[in-house]
Amino acid sequence: MSVVGEEQGPGSLPWTVYCDGSAMPNPGRMGIGAVITAPDGSRHTLSQATYITGCNNEAELRALTLALRDLRERGATVVRAFSDNSILVEQLGAPGSEPVAPIVRLAGLFDEARALIGSFDDVRLQWIPRHRNGEADALARAALGFGPKPPARQSRKRR
Numbered sequence: 001m002s003v004v005g006e007e008q009g010p011g012s013l014p015w016t017v018y019c020d021g022s023a024m025p026n027p028g029r030m031g032i033g034a035v036i037t038a039p040d041g042s043r044h045t046l047s048q049a050t051y052i053t054g055c056n057n058e059a060e061l062r063a064l065t066l067a068l069r070d071l072r073e074r075g076a077t078v079v080r081a082f083s084d085n086s087i088l089v090e091q092l093g094a095p096g097s098e099p100v101a102p103i104v105r106l107a108g109l110f111d112e113a114r115a116l117i118g119s120f121d122d123v124r125l126q127w128i129p130r131h132r133n134g135e136a137d138a139l140a141r142a143a144l145g146f147g148p149k150p151p152a153r154q155s156r157k158r159r
Contacts, residue, residue: 019064
């Protein structure tokens, strides 16, 4: 298992997952979303509201674990996961990153995510900018009854 690292050998094509979570207000109701793409190009989406309240970091973590459980059921062995939550990526131990103090309140959920990651042959988790995770974000927000976020406004610099 690797969280981020070397290339895999031939024969194991990766499944791709983009995951995101929302808490409204923060903390508050949580919505989770994920976009899963199989090696053959078929796409699956997950969008779910939770029955508990939590913060945005918890929602992000729950989105990843829901997606990993779904991937296990689909028979995936190699996964490339993308999240716009740097805390999630740091807590799950991206190679080369400095050790991060655990978030005590979420320790059990992080342990569950690590166990799920360990059940695959190869998992790489990578941080991406928020604007590259719009579809998963829209699914998380839709689970709570909200529309997608408006696009970021371009700032114009004066000369």
